[in-house]
Amino acid sequence: MNxxxxxxxxxxxxxxxxxxxxxxxxxYHLLGRGVALAQARCAACTRTFDAxxxxxxxxxxxxxYVAPAAEFGGDxxxxxxxxxxxxxxxxxxxxxxxxxLLEKSRxxxxxxxxxxxxxxxxxxxxxxxxxxxCGETIEAKASRAGRENYVWDxxxxxxxxxxxxxxxxxxxxxxxxxxxxxxxxxxxxxxxSHDQEIHSAVQSDxxxxxxxxxxxxxxxGRGRLREICSRALRxxxxxxxxxxxxxxLGATFVRGDDGEDMILAPDGFPANLGSLRIxxxxxxxxxxxxxxxxxxxPALTTQFAGAGx
Amino acid sequence: xxxxxxxxxxxxxxxxxxxxxxNCSACGSRLAASSGGDKTLVATVGETAAQxxxxxxxxGDNIMGRVQSEDAKAHYGWDWAVPLSN
Numbered sequence: 001m002n003x004x005x006x007x008x009x010x011x012x013x014x015x016x017x018x019x020x021x022x023x024x025x026x027x028y029h030l031l032g033r034g035v036a037l038a039q040a041r042c043a044a045c046t047r048t049f050d051a052x053x054x055x056x057x058x059x060x061x062x063x064x065y066v067a068p069a070a071e072f073g074g075d076x077x078x079x080x081x082x083x084x085x086x087x088x089x090x091x092x093x094x095x096x097x098x099x100x101l102l103e104k105s106r107x108x109x110x111x112x113x114x115x116x117x118x119x120x121x122x123x124x125x126x127x128x129x130x131x132x133x134c135g136e137t138i139e140a141k142a143s144r145a146g147r148e149n150y151v152w153d154x155x156x157x158x159x160x161x162x163x164x165x166x167x168x169x170x171x172x173x174x175x176x177x178x179x180x181x182x183x184x185x186x187x188x189x190x191x192x193s194h195d196q197e198i199h200s201a202v203q204s205d206x207x208x209x210x211x212x213x214x215x216x217x218x219x220x221g222r223g224r225l226r227e228i229c230s231r232a233l234r235x236x237x238x239x240x241x242x243x244x245x246x247x248x249l250g251a252t253f254v255r256g257d258d259g260e261d262m263i264l265a266p267d268g269f270p271a272n273l274g275s276l277r278i279x280x281x282x283x284x285x286x287x288x289x290x291x292x293x294x295x296x297x298p299a300l301t302t303q304f305a306g307a308g309x
Numbered sequence: 310x311x312x313x314x315x316x317x318x319x320x321x322x323x324x325x326x327x328x329x330x331x332n333c334s335a336c337g338s339r340l341a342a343s344s345g346g347d348k349t350l351v352a353t354v355g356e357t358a359a360q361x362x363x364x365x366x367x368x369g370d371n372i373m374g375r376v377q378s379e380d381a382k383a384h385y386g387w388d389w390a391v392p393l394s395n
Binding site: 120 | 321323324325326327328344345346389391392393394
């Protein structure tokens with residue numbers, strides 16, 4: 001059995017074990033694809049992915065982000081957004097098949113990997129996974145149409161959260177959210193509340209909503225600035241935060257051929273931008289601060305800022 | 310020839326999103342040697358039951374240098390082959 005067949009076998013075997021064993025299988029999962037991996041290594045360079053439990057980021061709980069409007073609801077694959085709460089907050093789409101595990105687990109988010117859905121030559125589709133370095137090389141070689149077969153995902157690992165009862169857990173989550181000073185507007189009273197209030201607090205957070213709004217529009221590739229501003233106002237998302245979200249996602253603001261101001265998705269979107277991490281540190285002190293530098297067309301800066309609140 | 314055939318491995322054709330075990334249809338060498346992948350020419354022959362042939366970069370360049378009509382060129386396309394480890 002060669003490496004490729006082994007990978008395919010692992011995926012198929014994982015599907016079976018996942019459906020027949022709803023409890024915590026000691027395997028890695030792909031967050032977006034919702035399948036388990038019996039063995040996780042790059043199909044090109046054979047590098048074994050680091051165990052998320054050892055080197056990944058730990059999140060105490062995952063909360064489904066139920067959008068107030070349909071346009072905030074999910075990603076291009078129909079996955080819904082979840083909020084992962086730990087020492088930082090991660091907003092990422094997760095496969096509905098993982099919902100039972102997400103709701104009762106501590107989640108470790110590990111390596112970012114590229115998943116290729118490839119024809120195996122016998123009429124079947126095979127999932128082939130690549131590490132981030134090999135994935136970026138492959139993605140750079142793919143045409144725009146070819147990129148439809150590739151998607152970025154995360155390797156995750158679950159740990160049962162049986163020691164904490166929900167009534168003890170949710171105040172803990174509340175405190176974590178409240179520490180995101182200036183990022184998440186969580187009321188202090190939430191410390192004494194239960195999960196429903198946490199849900200509504202998270203869903204009403206402007207930054208999270210702005211991120212989902214910007215991401216949703218960038219999935220269409222390009223959009224008219226005037227229409228996007230109008231829709232943001234109707235959805236009561238502050239334009240200044242929508243602007244920041246577009247910038248964080250690497251969007252470009254340009255003047256279209258017809259004179260209309262346009263927002264363009266960056267090359268490779270959304271494959272190269274599957275999630276947004278909201279850290280406690282200011283963006284300028286982040287190691288990825290370069291990604292947050294403004295890329296707004298100078299002619300539009302004043303106009304957009306003026307439209308914000 | 311036997312040596313190169315014994316080196317046959319799996320490749321991911323990036324833009325076709327297809328995994329195949331094949332060598333160059335002309336010289337028999339590996340389609341891609343570098344881990345980052347190499348340019349590969351794909352020739353599609355036949356209309357109803359189309360069959361694909363894959364050529365390494367050198368043979369592909371040679372073939373494309375000999376194709377003269379636009380109709381014939383429509384049967385050829387470049388892709389990238391990325392070797393998958395065994």
